[in-house]
Amino acid sequence: MESIASNLGAIREEIKAACIAAGRSAEEVRLIAVTKTKPAGLVREAFEAGQLDFGESYVQEFLEKQQDPQLEKLPLSWHFIGHLQSNKVRSVIGRVSLIHGIDKLSTAEELSKRAVQHNINADYLLEVNTSAESSKYGMQPEEVLGVAESLFRLPNVTLRGLMTIASPDPQRARKEFRSLRLLLESLKLAAPDPSKLTELSMGMSGDFHEAIEEGATMIRVGTAIFGWR
Ligand SMILES: *Cc1c(COP(=O)(O)O)cnc(C)c1O
Numbered sequence: 001m002e003s004i005a006s007n008l009g010a011i012r013e014e015i016k017a018a019c020i021a022a023g024r025s026a027e028e029v030r031l032i033a034v035t036k037t038k039p040a041g042l043v044r045e046a047f048e049a050g051q052l053d054f055g056e057s058y059v060q061e062f063l064e065k066q067q068d069p070q071l072e073k074l075p076l077s078w079h080f081i082g083h084l085q086s087n088k089v090r091s092v093i094g095r096v097s098l099i100h101g102i103d104k105l106s107t108a109e110e111l112s113k114r115a116v117q118h119n120i121n122a123d124y125l126l127e128v129n130t131s132a133e134s135s136k137y138g139m140q141p142e143e144v145l146g147v148a149e150s151l152f153r154l155p156n157v158t159l160r161g162l163m164t165i166a167s168p169d170p171q172r173a174r175k176e177f178r179s180l181r182l183l184l185e186s187l188k189l190a191a192p193d194p195s196k197l198t199e200l201s202m203g204m205s206g207d208f209h210e211a212i213e214e215g216a217t218m219i220r221v222g223t224a225i226f227g228w229r
Contacts, residue, residue, distance in 0.1 A: 003045075004042060004045045004046050004049060004225060004226065005045070005048075005049035007224060007225045007226075008031075008033075008046060008049050008050070008051055008225055009049075011031065011221060011224055011225060012031065014208075014209070015029055015031060015208075015212065015219070018208070018209045018212040018213060019212060021213065022212055022213045024212070028217060029212055029216060029217060029218070029219060030053055030217065030218045030219075031051070031053065031219060031221060032053045032054065032055040032079050032081070032201075032218055032219065032220045032221070033046050033051050033053065033054050033055065033221065033222070033225050033226075034054075034055040034056075034057070034081065034204075034220050034221060034222030034225075034226075035054050035055065035056060035065070035222070035226065036055075036056055036057045036058060036061065036082075036222065036229070037061075037229045038222075038226045038229075040065050040068035040070045040071050041070060042226055043065065043070075043071055043076070044070050044071060044074070046225065046226075047071075047074055047076060052075070052076060052077050053076075053077045053079060053097075054076055054077070054078055054079065055078075055079040055080075055081040055100075055220050055222075056078065056079070056080060056081065056082070057080075057081055057082030057083075058082055059080075059082075059084075059088045059091050059092060062078070062080065062092070062095075063091060063095075066078060066095060077097045078095065078096045078097060079096060079097060079098050079099075079100060079218075079220075080092050080096045080098075080099045080100065080101065081100045081101060081163075081201075081220055082101050083101045083103065083127070083137040084099060084101045084102055084107060085107070086104075086106055086107045086110045089107065089110045089111050089114055090114050093111065093114045093115060093118060093120075093122055094118055094120055094122075097123070098123050098124065098125065098160065098199075099111070099122065099123070099124040099125070100124075100125045100127065100163040100201050100220075101125075101127045101137065101163065102124045102125065102126055102127060103126065103127040103128075103129075103137050103138050103139045104139070105147045105150055105151065108124065108126075108151055108154060108157060108159075109154060111124060111154075111157050112154035112155055112156055112157045115155075115156035115157055116155055116156045119156075120156065121156050121157065121158060122156065122157050122158070123157075123158050123160045124157060124158070124159060124160065125159070125160055125161050125162055125163040125199060125201055126139060126144065126151070126159060126161075126162050126163070127139065127162075127163045127164065127165075128140075128141055128144060128162050128163070128164050128180060128183065129141070129164070130164045130166060130176035130177075130179050130180050131164075131165075131166060131167040131172070131176050133167070136165060137165075138164065138165070141179065141183055144162075144183060144187065145186060145187065145190060148187055148190045148191070149190065152190075152191060152192055158196055159191075159196070159197065160196060160197065160198060160199045161184060161197055161198060161199030161200055161201065161217070162180050162183060162184050162187070162199070162200060162201070163200075163201035163202065164176060164177070164180045164201075164202050165204070166202065166203075166207055166211075168206070170206065170207050170210050173207040173210055173211070174207075174210040174213070174214060177200075177202050177203070177207075177210060177211050177214035177215070177216065178214050180200060180202055180214075181200060181214055181215040184197060184200060198217065199217050199218060200215050200216050200217050200218070201216070201217070201218040201219075201220065202214070202216045202218075202219070203216045203219035203220070203221075204219070204220055204221060204222070204223075205221050205222060205223040205224035206223075208221060
């Protein structure tokens with residue numbers, strides 16, 4: 001396998017190329033390096049190659065990695081990208097820059113309650129199931145606008161946009177990414193402050209080109225950087 005630094009370099013070039021093809025600026029797309037199941041030493045290697053944003057999916061593994069002596073003093077920006085259960089909210093709050101995987105009003109309410117207790121503001125994305133696969137987490141697209149008003153009213157939390165995990169087939173994935181972007185546009189019309197709703201977290205190792213062409217502002221890439229899990 002190639003080194004992490006060269007994998008990261010290659011992906012950054014691909015991001016640029018996809019942005020140029022889509023008429024976008026490469027600064028509009030943030031690369032989140034997904035390190036689930038990978039040891040802290042590899043996170044450190046990626047940091048030394050200039051990577052700052054990291055994504056983790058499992059609460060226990062995330063907490064252990066964040067507190068690893070090799071990493072705890074580094075200025076890393078952690079993203080919680082897994083499905084977040086309500087009873088796990090208190091473990092991640094205040095430790096991450098963005099929570100991508102909130103898919104229920106009740107979980108957002110719990111996040112808000114904890115954020116008030118901690119006297120902080122927590123940014124989050126709503127996870128949407130755009131592929132209609134029942135095995136996937138995420139709110140159904142047609143439910144989102146119905147809960148939007150309640151979400152916008154919650155204190156000490158800011159909804160920053162939407163996240164999805166698309167179908168494995170890139171052509172289907174492209175349609176799903178497009179539907180997520182359109183959903184974000186509708187959500188902005190309902191938002192008291194649409195300028196906060198800037199993020200589309202979509203695209204992984206196998207489909208980030210399509211995601212960038214369809215408007216992704218954050219792509220979550222694991223395998224293409226760190227190898228197979
Ligand atoms: C594991 C994971 C990724 C990264 O997937 P790769 O195919 O390894 O790039 C992205 N998003 C989520 C939510 C994940 O759980």
